[in-house]
Amino acid sequence: MLSLEQSRFWLDKLHSDGLQPGIQELMYYRTKLPAFAKHRRHLPAVSQSGPLLSKTRGRGMEFDEVRHYQAGDDIRSIDWRVTARTGKPHTKLYREEKERPVFLVADLALTQLFGSQLLFKSVQSCHLLAALAWQAQQRGDRVGGIISNGWMHREHKPAARQAGVLHFLHSAVDIHKDSYHRWQQQQRPHDAPLADSLRRLQQLVKPGSLINIISDFRYIDEELLELLARLNRRNSVRCFCLYDPMECELPAGYSSQPLAVFDGLQQAQINLADSRQRQRYHDSAKQRQQHQQQQFEQYGLALTYVSSAEALEQQWQSLR
Template sequence: MQSEQSQFWLNKFHSNGLQPQMQELMYYRAKLPAFARHSRNLPAVSQAGPLVSKTRGRGMEFDEVRHYQAGDDIRSIDWRVTARTGKPHTKLYREEKERPVFLVADLALTQLFGSQLLFKSVQTCHLLAALAWQAQQRGDRVGGIISNGWQHREHKPAARQAGVLHLLHSLLTVHEDSFDRWQRQQKPHTMPLKDTVARLQKLVKPGSLVNIISDFQRFDEELLEHLARLNRRNSVRCFQVYDPMERELPKGYSAQPLAVFDGEQQAQLNLSDRRQRERYQQHAKARQQHQQTVFEQHGLPLTYVNSAIALEQQWSDLR
């Protein structure tokens, strides 16, 4: 049974929390001004090659100083260098270019879980939509990959609203496929994200911003190496969507144990057993600490997103 607060947000999203609809993803387009007031600190950009364009006006980023030539704009003369050398020098500026933004959504069947507000998969869709609309408003080109291991949709970065809408339509299509497989209790695909990131390395051009959204329930050294390699010439951000029950079992007083199933194994949890809850919490905490450590060792920023809290309530904390 949903709490009153959860029901409030579901009504606001026009969502059932299980399967996303286009109208709830469009909701975030109107929230961009509020998001802008809670600007995120982006990780440092590690990229090779300048963002130079011949199609847009002169940017404001300084590039270099050279000798003044006939026809140069006198407003660009560097008077300090001119005074020091005795010869006129002019400043050159690097032209601006919209930045390619890639959004990757891992809709593996492990994402089809939620104990409170939303399925993790639905929160993944919400986060991708918010990031896509934010990038589109900045003037960046938006593309990405949506995959669940069986279906795989690729979108090259495109400008304007149409590019975002095409990406969101693919998001809904792949999520519907995941939901159908989850209802049929199909065994989860082994590691769809690894294949997606390997493909991403061939699509992304240096200097891009790459957002990876997953629950990272399954990751190994090979996946982390792919991500680290991608991060050397781009700016990679990893978002882990989690459900609170994956970190701590709720207190319960029912005499009947709770049956849980991860697609491969089934277990019985006694929520009234304090020792069992403590062991569960200790195991979950150790796993989280290990995950943080290995991501940090590979230079990958990892941000946690709670599927039980409305995205706009935690947006300012998504560092």
């Protein structure tokens, strides 16, 4: 657990209040790219041919044209349909994609507006969104994606320029402001905003793209997992799950009065001085996380956990 001094240090360094992100703190990650570049890049499953195998870091090969077969051409590239139709051997030519589409999908649902130590999960989601966007932009990849909280929804087509990333991050700040306002009004979380974003993403994404999903995955069902698995068949999908330590384990306390907790739907009384209650809470949270991991593994999906209680650069080495 961070001390008060440590929390102040990181909040000052990140130019953040921990509650609402601003464009200045999202620009902070642009200066951290050299450190991020030392990190091992995520590779797709072996069955996914093409992406991330070339020296140009993930650009695939896209069909260009068919021409007459020439001596020295790879026989594996022969177009047998054209050859059979014309009676003369033809070969397929491919051109290397210079810019790879990178899609970032951020779920800023109201369930993410929670934090017990450093940042709200939703703020850390925006930080991760910014770090991944700046990293892709520096590589020369085109960056786009979808940001939604269930009420507001912004789509951005992949763009290679810095201005495109800034426009994308401004959308994240705007949607977070809307979420924060609704959270202050104690509105109920919108049902399944991530599933709606993924259904729309299927219409936007091109095969061979890199897709990063950022959410707390509080609402997981078979439909959501199937949507992710479908996208993962022709792309490289990575899921980042935001969590707060208090969702995993209750802090020890010595108050004789129980603590009233309200999640927007239900209210419960928690006695922090009751060690048995804390243990039951911990066991239940651990069981829920293990079940979640099994679900993602069953569908062949990569799941990485990101804490809202530590600065992103402190845990970047574990974001593999």
